[in-house]
Structure formats: C-alpha cells, structure tokens
Amino acid sequence: MTPPPLTVHTGRAVVLARDDVDTDQITPAQFCKRLTKHGYEDALFAGWRGQPGFPLDQPHLRDASVLVAGNNFGTGSSREHAVWALRDWGFVAVIAISFGDIFRRNALKNGLLAISLPEADVAALSKAAETDPDLPVTVDLEECEVRAGELRRRFDVDSHARYLLLNGLDDIALTEQQDEDISRYERGRKPWLPSLRPGCLSGRGAS
Amino acid sequence: MSAPRTIIDKVWDDHVVRSGDASDLLYIDLHLVHEVTSPQAFDGIEHQGRAVRRPDLTLAVEDHNVPTDSLLIRDAMSKAQVQQLRANCERHGIEHLAHGDGRQGVVHVVAPELGLVQPGMTVVCGDSHTSTHGALGALAFGVGTSDVEHVLATQTLSLARPRTMAVEFTGALPPDVSPKDLVMALIAQIGANGAHGHVLEYRGPVIRQISMEGRMSICNMTVEAGARAGLVAPDEITEDYLAGRPAAPTGAQWDDAVAAWRELRTDEGARFDRTVVVDTSELTPFVTWGTNPGQAAPLGDGVVPDPDSFSEPGEQAAARRALAYMGLEPGTRMRDIPIDTVFLGSCTNGRIEDLRAAAAVLDGRKVAPGVRMIVVPGSMQVRAQAEREGLDEVFTAAGAQWRLAGCSMCLGMNNDRLGGPARVASTSNRNYERRQGDHARTHLVSPSTAAATAVAGHLASPRDLIGGDR
Ligand code: SF4
Numbered sequence: 001m002t003p004p005p006l007t008v009h010t011g012r013a014v015v016l017a018r019d020d021v022d023t024d025q026i027t028p029a030q031f032c033k034r035l036t037k038h039g040y041e042d043a044l045f046a047g048w049r050g051q052p053g054f055p056l057d058q059p060h061l062r063d064a065s066v067l068v069a070g071n072n073f074g075t076g077s078s079r080e081h082a083v084w085a086l087r088d089w090g091f092v093a094v095i096a097i098s099f100g101d102i103f104r105r106n107a108l109k110n111g112l113l114a115i116s117l118p119e120a121d122v123a124a125l126s127k128a129a130e131t132d133p134d135l136p137v138t139v140d141l142e143e144c145e146v147r148a149g150e151l152r153r154r155f156d157v158d159s160h161a162r163y164l165l166l167n168g169l170d171d172i173a174l175t176e177q178q179d180e181d182i183s184r185y186e187r188g189r190k191p192w193l194p195s196l197r198p199g200c201l202s203g204r205g206a207s
Numbered sequence: 208m209s210a211p212r213t214i215i216d217k218v219w220d221d222h223v224v225r226s227g228d229a230s231d232l233l234y235i236d237l238h239l240v241h242e243v244t245s246p247q248a249f250d251g252i253e254h255q256g257r258a259v260r261r262p263d264l265t266l267a268v269e270d271h272n273v274p275t276d277s278l279l280i281r282d283a284m285s286k287a288q289v290q291q292l293r294a295n296c297e298r299h300g301i302e303h304l305a306h307g308d309g310r311q312g313v314v315h316v317v318a319p320e321l322g323l324v325q326p327g328m329t330v331v332c333g334d335s336h337t338s339t340h341g342a343l344g345a346l347a348f349g350v351g352t353s354d355v356e357h358v359l360a361t362q363t364l365s366l367a368r369p370r371t372m373a374v375e376f377t378g379a380l381p382p383d384v385s386p387k388d389l390v391m392a393l394i395a396q397i398g399a400n401g402a403h404g405h406v407l408e409y410r411g412p413v414i415r416q417i418s419m420e421g422r423m424s425i426c427n428m429t430v431e432a433g434a435r436a437g438l439v440a441p442d443e444i445t446e447d448y449l450a451g452r453p454a455a456p457t458g459a460q461w462d463d464a465v466a467a468w469r470e471l472r473t474d475e476g477a478r479f480d481r482t483v484v485v486d487t488s489e490l491t492p493f494v495t496w497g498t499n500p501g502q503a504a505p506l507g508d509g510v511v512p513d514p515d516s517f518s519e520p521g522e523q524a525a526a527r528r529a530l531a532y533m534g535l536e537p538g539t540r541m542r543d544i545p546i547d548t549v550f551l552g553s554c555t556n557g558r559i560e561d562l563r564a565a566a567a568v569l570d571g572r573k574v575a576p577g578v579r580m581i582v583v584p585g586s587m588q589v590r591a592q593a594e595r596e597g598l599d600e601v602f603t604a605a606g607a608q609w610r611l612a613g614c615s616m617c618l619g620m621n622n623d624r625l626g627g628p629a630r631v632a633s634t635s636n637r638n639y640e641r642r643q644g645d646h647a648r649t650h651l652v653s654p655s656t657a658a659a660t661a662v663a664g665h666l667a668s669p670r671d672l673i674g675g676d677r
Contacts, residue, residue, distance in 0.1 A: 018528070019521045020399055020499045024639045029620045033272060033284035035291055037247040037352075047641045071521060072400040072433065075499075076637060077618075078335040079244060080351035098403060101435050102335060106351035159229040160365055171353075172257070175361045178225055178232060182260075182363060185224045185234050192456035192464040193236055194323045195263045196302040201310065201321055201453050 003111025005168035009092045010138040011065030013129040013148070014055050021069060022076035023103060027085045040085035056089075058133075066137045068126050069096040074103025074114070083110045093139040095146060097122050108161035109171070113139055115146060115155045124151055141166060211474035214440050215371045215406045218346040218471075222329050230367045236328040236345075238358045239314045240267040240301070242292040243620070244333030248356035249295040259299040261362045266323060267296045267303040268314040272620040275583050275610035278307050285621065299359075312586020312612035315339040315554035319423065320588055322452025326441035326468040331358055336554050336636065338429045341438030342422035343445055344471055346406065348436040369435055372405040373479040376413035378488035383668055385564065386421030387556060387634070387653040389413070390428040391493035391503050393485050399501030402434035405481065408473060409439045413487050419448040420560040427555045428636050431500035440472040492668045494541050495638045495651040497529035502638075506541050506656065506668050513537035532640050533648045534630075542666050544650065548631040549580040549661040550643070551654060552610075553617040556634035557585025559592050561654040566598040568658035568669045569605040575664035580607035580657075581623065583615040607661070619643045632660040 031043035048054050055061070067086065073096040074082060083106045086094065093113035107114040117125070128149050129135050137148040141162060146153045164171055175182075212220070224232040238261075245267070252259065259265065269292060272285040280286040289306065296303035304311040310321065315336055318324050326344030331337060333355040340347035354364055376389060394401070407429055414422065422439045429437030439445075446465055449455045456464045491507030502525075504510065514526035514537065530537065535544070551557075551565050562584065574580045582602045584590035590612055593599055599609045616623040617635040625631070625644025634657050638649040650666060659667040 017524075019525050020501075022499070022637075022639050024618075024637070024642050028641060029618050030624075032243050033282075033288055033620065035246045035250075035287065037250070047645070072403070075399065075433065076335065076639065078333055078349040078351050080247075080353060083351070098400060100433070101404060102349055102351055106353060109351065109353035158367060160227070160367075171365065172255070172357050172360045175232065175357065175363055175365065178363075181225045181232070182234070182361065186362075189234075189236075190464070190467070192325075192460040193328065194325065194454040196266055196323070196454075197263050201302060 002168060002170040003165070006111050006113070006165045007142050008138065008140045009065065010136050011092060012061065012063065012134060013066040013068050013125070013137045014061045014064040015068045015126045015129055016055050017070055017126060019071040020075055021073050023074055023079050023082035023100070024076055026074065026082035027079060032079055032081045037084060038088060040081055041088040043081065044085040044089045061133060063090065065090050065092045066139065067091050067094045068122060068129060069094060071097045073099050075100035078102045080106045080110070083107045083112050087112050095122065095125060108158060108165065111165060113141065115139060115157070117146065117153055117155060121151065121153050211477040213371050213473045213477045213479060214344070214408055214438065214471055215346065218327055218329065219368060221327065224363055230365045232363050233329060233366050235331050235358050235362055235364060236264060237318070237323055237330045238265045239318055239330065239332035239337065240265060240355065241271055241314050241332070241334065242269050242288045243271040244352050245295070245355055246288060246291045248352050248359055251356040252360050257360045259301065259359045262300040264362060265301045265359070266318065267292055267301050268311060268317050269304065269306045270313045271614045271618065273306040273613045274621050275613045275615045275623065278611070280306065282622065309587050309591070312584070312589065313554045313557060313614055315427065316557055316585030316589065319343060320452070320586060322449055322455035325449060325455070325464065326445060327471050331364065335430045336427050338434070338436045339423050339427040339554055341426035341429065341436050342419060344438055344441035344468065346436060346438060349430065369406040370404050370480040372402055372407045372434070372481040372483065374407050374409050375411035375482065375484045376409065376487050377411045377484060378413065378486040380413055380416065380487050381490060383492060383655070383670055384487065384490045385492070385653040385655060386417055386424040388490060388493045389485070389487060390425045391500065391651065392490050394428065394432045394501050395493065395503040396485060397432055397483060399431060399499045400433035402429070402432040405434050407434050407437035409437060414439055415442065418560060419444055420558045423558065424555050428500065431636055441468045492653055492656045494656065494666055496533065496535060496541065497526065498532055498638055498640050500636065500638060500651060502526065502529055503651070504541055506666060509541040511535045511537050511539045511541070542671065545665045546630050546632045546650070546660050547578055548625065548629045549578060549657050550583070550616040550631055550633040550635065551580065551657050552583030552585065552615055553635035554585060555636045556654050557583060557589065559589050561634065562589065562593050562598050565654040565658035566601040568655050568672070569607070569662065570601050572605055572662045574606040574661045578661055578664055580661045581610055581616060582607050583610040584612050586612045616643055632657050632666060
C-alpha cells in the first residue's frame with residue numbers, strides 16, 4: 001500500500017549510538033509470524049528494551065520521530081517487519097552514517113526516510129539531540145536537507161524513491177504503465193530459461 | 208567495438224526492460240517465495256485487484272518456521288502462515304513445495320537443486336541470502352515484502368545499477384580450509400559492511416577449484432559483508448552441476464544454453480569499482496567471537512581480541528558490547544571456548560558436501576557428554592541422498608539428532624529456538640544477539656569445525672582431534 005505523500009517533517013530525535021544494528025534486533029523473528037503489515041510497535045527492539053540505559057526506554061522521548069543511529073543500520077535479514085516496527089512506533093526518519101541496502105530500500109517503500117549523513121554530522125546531531133532532547137529536527141525531502149539547531153546538511157536520496165514519496169505514488173501502478181515494454185521484453189527471453197508450469201518439477205528430480 | 212564489461216554488467220544489461228536516469232526497470236527470471244515474507248505481499252496485490260503476472264516464474268517453499276522434528280506444525284502462528292502460503296499459491300497457480308514434500312527444504316538449497324537457477328539469470332526472493340544463487344552465475348539478491356509484491360504483480364523491479372567489486376582468492380588452499388572459512392576470512396578482512404552497495408564477482412584460481420556447493424556457501428555469506436549480491440562466472444563445474452536437473456534445458460536447448468553460458472564472463476580489461484585480494488595460503492578455519500559475522504578470528508592461533516586493540520571508537524564499542532553479550536574475556540584462545548550446542552545445517556552449510564565433511568569427522572567418534580548436536584539437512588533431497596550414503600547412521604551413532612529439512616535453529620523461528628543459556632557452534636551465517644534464542648551465544652563455524660567441536664566440547668578443528676577421541 002502506498003504511504004501518504006511526505007515532504008517536510010519536524011520532530012524530536014532519539015539517539016541509538018551503535019553500529020551494525022541488524023534487523024533481527026529491530027524486529028526479532030518471533031514477531032515475523034504475523035500475517036499483517038501493521039501493529040508492530042511492540043516488536044521494536046524487543047530484546048533490548050528494558051535493558052539499563054536503552055535510549056528508546058526514556059519516557060520523555062516516547063514521541064520522538066527521528067532516530068539517529070550509527071554505521072550499517074538495518075543490516076542483515078531482509079525482513080520489512082523491521083521498517084514496519086519503526087514506523088508503527090512513530091518514527092518518520094532514521095538518520096545514520098550508512099544503512100543495510102535492503103533495509104534502506106524497504107524503508108523508502110514505506111515512507112520511512114533513511115538518510116545517510118557523514119560521520120561528523122551524525123556525531124554533531126547526536127550530541128545536539130542528547131544535550132537538548134526537545135531540539136526540533138527537520139527532515140526536508142523537497143530540499144533534501146536535514147536541519148537541527150545550527151546544523152544544515154543536504155542528503156542524497158534515491159531519486160525514484162523520492163519522486164514516489166513526494167507525490168504519494170504507487171510504484172506498482174507506475175510500472176504497470178510500462179506493460180508494453182515488459183511484454184516486449186518477455187517475447188525476447190531465451191527459450192531455455194526455466195519455467196514452473198504446474199507439474200513441471202515432478203520429473204527426474206522428485207524423490 | 209563496445210567497451211569491455213564485467214559479468215555483472217552483462218547480466219544487468221540483459222535484463223533491462225527500460226532504462227531510466229537513476230534506475231533501470233529490471234526483469235526478474237525467477238521469484239522465490241517463502242511463508243514469512245510473502246503474506247502481506249499477496250494481500251497487497253489482492254487488495255488492489257491485481258494478478259500474479261508470471262506464476263510460471265515463481266516457486267514457493269515452506270522453510271522458515273516449519274518444525275524439523277515432526278511433520279506436525281504445533282505452533283498456531285506458524286501454522287497459520289504456512290496455510291496462508293498454501294492458499295495464496297493455490298489461488299494464484301504457483302508451484303509450491305510443502306512441508307513433507309520430497310523436494311521441500313530451505314529455498315536457497317531447493318532452487319539450485321531443481322535446476323531452476325542458471326547462469327545469466329536474475330533471481331530474487333524476500334530473503335537476504337538469495338545471494339546464494341550467484342554461485343551459478345546468476346544475479347541474485349534479497350528484497351523486502353514491498354518488492355515481493357512488486358515482482359508478483361509486474362515481474363520487474365526498478366533498481367539503480369550497483370557498483371562492482373572483484374574479489375580474488377589467490378594462493379594455495381590449505382586442506383582443512385573450507386569455502387565457509389574463505390568467506391569468513393573475507394568478511395573479517397573487509398568488515399561486516401565492507402562491500403556495502405556492491406555486487407561482487409569472485410575470481411581467481413582458487414574459486415575455480417571449488418565445487419558448486421562450496422561456491423554457494425561463499426555467495427550465500429556475501430551479504431554478511433554488506434554486499435547486495437555476489438557471483439561466480441560459469442564454467443565446467445557449473446555445467447556439470449546443472450546437467451540432468453529437472454528444470455535444466457535438454458537437447459538442442461541445452462547446447463544453445465551452454466554456448467551462451469560460455470560467453471558469460473568478465474571481458475579482458477573490464478573495470479571494477481573496487482578489487483580485494485585474499486591470499487588463502489596461510490588461512491586456518493575461521494570462527495566468530497562476536498555478534499556480527501565480521502567479528503571473527505582464525506581458530507588456529509586466534510584469541511578473543513581486546514576491544515582497545517581496534518582503531519575506530521565505533522569498533523571498540525561494538526567489540527565491548529559483543530564480548531559482554533558473548534560472555535568472553537579478551538585473550539581467551541578461541542579453541543578454549545566451551546560449547547554445549549552444535550547446529551549443522553542452513554542455506555550456508557546444509558548441502559550434501561557439508562554433511563559429508565561433518566560425517567567424515569564424526570565417523571567412529573562420539574559427541575562429547577553434555578553437548579547436544581542437531582543435523583538439519585538443507586532439503587529433503589539432501590536428506591535422502593545422505594541416507595543413501597549412510598551419513599544419517601554416522602550422525603545418530605555419534606549421538607546427534609537427524610532431522611527433516613528447514614531453516615530450524617539458523618533463525619529459531621520454529622521449535623528449535625533455544626530456551627535457556629546456550630553457547631552454540633553453528634554452521635549458519637548470522638551470530639546476531641538472540642538470533643538462536645534469548646540467551647543463546649552463537650559462534651559461526653564450518654561443517655568440519657562444527658563436527659570436531661561437538662566431539663571436543665570446545666571450539667576445535669578436525670586436526671585437534673587426531674589421537675584419542677576416535
Ligand atoms: S537457513 Fe537461515 S539464513 Fe538461510 S534462508 Fe533459512 S533462516 Fe535464512
């Protein structure tokens with residue numbers, strides 16, 4: 001389902017200063033047995049919540065909507081449940097030094113902005129947000145800019161994803177407009193490529 | 208004359224339906240589906256009144272949450288997910304391998320074994336270890352559920368062209384070093400995010416000596432270096448592997464296919480964005496000490512590192528947190544770490560060669576008292592083959608459990624999730640916190656290291672067992 005258009009968002013930030021936060025931590029596998037796409041806020045960092053000093057446990061930051069993280073955030077499993085949990089908790093953006101590739105793609109597909117900034121900027125933003133938990137942090141997808149206090153930084157974002165998000169468009173519907181090209185491509189596919197017509201595997205390989 | 212291209216670019220170019228400024232619309236030749244990451248995607252297309260464009264290019268397998276000690280799914284949520292997959296496949300005419308089918312197993316073991324993955328193809332699955340299929344010379348990568356929905360509906364994805372990286376394994380290959388050790392050494396060398404944004408081509412003389420199954424182990428763990436995918440150009444080993452498999456071409460089409468596959472290699476002079484060389488001559492088996500696959504050390508003379516020995520503050524903090532979770536002291540020799548649970552299986556090391564390597568070590572030996580070992584074949588066909596070779600008897604005689612096929616303890620979504628405190632030697636691919644259980648500490652190892660560890664009761668390679676234990 002298409003997320004609503006997203007242009008500019010301002011909210012408070014919570015800092016999770018760890019590298020290599022994998023999607024198994026963001027949403028543990030037990031929560032991936034559900035059949036739905038919503039209602040995952042209870043899953044978010046379920047293994048880490050309740051541990052002394054875990055940043056997301058601070059009651060005054062429960063309404064934070066920007067997560068500031070470290071290197072390689074969202075590495076590992078492709079589970080989109082990780083993005084759903086962050087979104088359902090209330091996050092609109094994650095700002096990190098770098099992201100797992102699949103996570104970043106999943107995030108943008110769900111209207112969760114995954115923004116990479118250089119290490120020094122992430123450090124400055126973290127420090128500012130930790131010093132003043134009420135600091136408003138703005139992520140501006142139109143200008144491709146993060147603003148917080150003194151900090152003003154442009155970010156790169158996949159231009160196709162940005163176009164879809166700004167306009168609230170459905171990627172599948174857009175692709176469907178290219179149906180003729182897809183059909184033409186299909187007619188030119190190599191004849192030996194495998195096909196799974198029903199029953200096709202019941203041959204020699206079956207035991 | 209056109210500019211020289213890498214094999215990665217060739218496969219990419221072959222699949223461009225339409226090119227755009229920042230991304231290309233890429234055709235997907237094979238879409239693999241499993242029960243955990245697909246229900247919301249099927250819901251999505253049905254909600255919009257869409258059909259599955261190419262059920263004939265889609266295969267569904269039940270693997271992630273099914274039990275491997277019984278054909279009865281007792282967990283209500285797992286059962287609902289499996290039933291949902293069955294209903295979705297039924298409704299959309301998708302071929303589906305159910306728990307109990309003789310061809311069921313971990314999707315990344317099953318698809319190559321059926322001959323469904325061939326050189327030059329594009330393959331996706333809602334699972335990060337889809338990179339496994341690169342072993343056959345395919346461009347194969349994991350996607351999330353939104354992309355699963357997009358592929359179900361259109362058989363395409365819009366993607367930006369990836370950067371390319373050549374990984375050259377050179378040097379002699381020591382006899383006790385397995386493909387798993389090679390890829391773990393690579394990840395330890397470049398880091399858990401060292402290949403971020405890249406697709407890798409494994410090159411050089413060493414990869415040419417490695418079997419198709421070994422190449423699958425290597426491509427499988429490519430994602431643990433942060434890469435999207437990794438592949439190996441096809442050669443005779445690839446052709447021999449594919450010949451006669453159910454979905455492989457036959458007759459004149461086989462000849463045409465082979466002729467095309469032989470063209471599929473990186474041109475002389477083609478440029479990669481990066482090149483990494485790994486000298487294999489001095490390698491010993493690798494094992495992890497931390498909570499990501501890059502936190503690894505050689506088993507030979509390796510010790511648990513001192514967090515202060517890392518240069519980056521981020522790495523130091525990560526090592527400190529990892530050691531706290533793992534309950535390890537810096538300076539401890541890797542081979543002195545006691546183990547109570549051994550898992551042999553997964554899409555990394557659940558193939559017949561992996562089981563053979565472990566059985567060769569266990570033959571005539573016993574799993575140490577207090578150690579529990581489970582052997583979960585990657586597929587039911589692997590299981591049947593192992594039974595034909597009598598490997599199951601070796602495992603059970605040694606005191607290990609012999610299971611049905613599935614993901615099982617790799618991610619602990621079925622009843623193999625570890626309940627109490629445990630320290631596991633696991634042939635899987637992720638040593639993340641709590642992956643195998645709330646109090647489970649995972650050390651990633653190769654199959655023969657797993658077997659030797661089970662016998663010794665502490666991390667050990669087969670060499671450590673010589674004399675005494677058999
Ligand atoms: S065996 Fe493990 S890594 Fe492989 S597909 Fe299953 S859960 Fe994922």
